[in-house]
Amino acid sequence: MTERLYYDDAYLWEFDATVTASAEGKTPGVYGITLDRSAFYPTSGGQPFDTGVIRFDGGEARVTDVEADRGGEVWHLTDRQIPVGTKVHCVIDGERRTDHMEQHGGEHMLAGAIWEKLKGMTIGLHLGAEESTIDVELPEGRTHLTDDEIRMLEDTVNERIRLDAPIRCWFPGKEELASLPLRKRPTVTEHVRIVAMGDFEMVACGGTHPSSTGRIGMIKIIGVIPAKGKARVSFVCGGRAAKLFRKYMACADKAGAALSSPVDKLSRAANELKTRLAEAERKARVYETAEILGKIRAAESRYDLRIAALSAVTLPEGDPKAVAAAVSEYIAEKGKILLLGVGERLTFARSADVKADMNELIRRVGRGGGRPDMASGAGIPECVGVARKILMTEMK
Numbered sequence: 001m002t003e004r005l006y007y008d009d010a011y012l013w014e015f016d017a018t019v020t021a022s023a024e025g026k027t028p029g030v031y032g033i034t035l036d037r038s039a040f041y042p043t044s045g046g047q048p049f050d051t052g053v054i055r056f057d058g059g060e061a062r063v064t065d066v067e068a069d070r071g072g073e074v075w076h077l078t079d080r081q082i083p084v085g086t087k088v089h090c091v092i093d094g095e096r097r098t099d100h101m102e103q104h105g106g107e108h109m110l111a112g113a114i115w116e117k118l119k120g121m122t123i124g125l126h127l128g129a130e131e132s133t134i135d136v137e138l139p140e141g142r143t144h145l146t147d148d149e150i151r152m153l154e155d156t157v158n159e160r161i162r163l164d165a166p167i168r169c170w171f172p173g174k175e176e177l178a179s180l181p182l183r184k185r186p187t188v189t190e191h192v193r194i195v196a197m198g199d200f201e202m203v204a205c206g207g208t209h210p211s212s213t214g215r216i217g218m219i220k221i222i223g224v225i226p227a228k229g230k231a232r233v234s235f236v237c238g239g240r241a242a243k244l245f246r247k248y249m250a251c252a253d254k255a256g257a258a259l260s261s262p263v264d265k266l267s268r269a270a271n272e273l274k275t276r277l278a279e280a281e282r283k284a285r286v287y288e289t290a291e292i293l294g295k296i297r298a299a300e301s302r303y304d305l306r307i308a309a310l311s312a313v314t315l316p317e318g319d320p321k322a323v324a325a326a327v328s329e330y331i332a333e334k335g336k337i338l339l340l341g342v343g344e345r346l347t348f349a350r351s352a353d354v355k356a357d358m359n360e361l362i363r364r365v366g367r368g369g370g371r372p373d374m375a376s377g378a379g380i381p382e383c384v385g386v387a388r389k390i391l392m393t394e395m396k
């Protein structure tokens with residue numbers, strides 16, 4: 001079984017070891033090796049694997065994945081084969097590991113606070129590339145948190161982070177284990193490793209943790225959504241929180257510059273802009289409606305049909321609301337039939353006193369349907385002319 005060096009020192013980025021097994025992977029160019037001792041963390045408990053390099057006499061291999069087998073051996077997937085017995089010097093990507101420890105440590109603090117303050121039980125951790133999530137089982141099947149609860153949890157955890165309390169990991173004996181106030185019972189019975197984050201959180205965990213709560217930096221809850229009957233809480237910690245703050249600040253500054261508004265008055269500026277835009281669109285629609293109506297009237301012929309005035313018009317484009325308003329206004333008058341094509345949208349409509357079936361007519365020339373007095377659909381502009389011919393032939 002590989003001796004796991006990260007159990008004693010989670011900040012050990014470099015170590016010496018000897019290759020104990022070497023195998024070719026299923027994928028060409030990927031090899032697997034085990035070492036007598038390793039500080040590389042294998043994916044488990046929601047915390048992703050470490051990466052790094054393994055140096056030996058004759059070269060260097062990149063570690064692209066790390067996983068533990070059932071027997072407790074840690075397998076390092078590499079891009080080069082290293083023979084059994086080779087003495088190696090390993091270097092872990094400390095930046096990647098530090099980031100993982102910040103997220104993982106923050107998850108413990110958050111889960112502890114959720115349990116203490118809300119009696120919510122955290123089920124799983126997913127440490128993603130951008131943000132991390134935990135699923136929380138809340139009393140009475142609640143699947144959300146209020147804004148006040150989110151703020152309270154953030155404040156609680158950040159205050160505890162600032163206290164810089166020591167984080168301790170150890171393997172207790174059976175008797176001691178039974179007496180510990182764990183947040184939840186361990187899922188394993190042998191070699192149970194306990195992590196205590198100051199006096200705030202104590203639970204079984206085989207992961208890597210910062211040496212004190214202060215090294216988590218800070219936590220920011222991003223959001224809470226319902227997921228499978230639980231509340232899914234997403235968050236970032238440490239360097240990621242700073243990065244996210246920088247990103248949001250940049251977005252807010254750009255939006256502020258675009259709207260000529262200080263950042264703290266952005267929502268008011270955006271709402272004012274929305275109101276002004278809606279008013280401008282309403283006015284533009286009034287003009288467009290009048291323009292379309294003008295074109296409809298200009299195309300009207302009183303001599304085509306005995307029973308009604310007919311207007312057959314095609315327009316290249318038009319705001320659907322303005323088109324609808326113009327159509328309604330036109331057929332509100334007595335004795336009108338309108339065959340309108342706007343782009344590929346067809347609207348055939350008639351006044352209430354005219355007897356002609358627009359629904360049937362539109363089905364004969366294009367796709368669509370509706371009521372006898374108003375039908376809409378799709379078709380090429382020529383459909384309007386065809387419909388006009390049909391009406392003139394059959395209604396004259």
Ligand SMILES: [Zn+2]
Pocket residue numbers: 104108195205206207208209
């Ligand atoms: Zn842990």
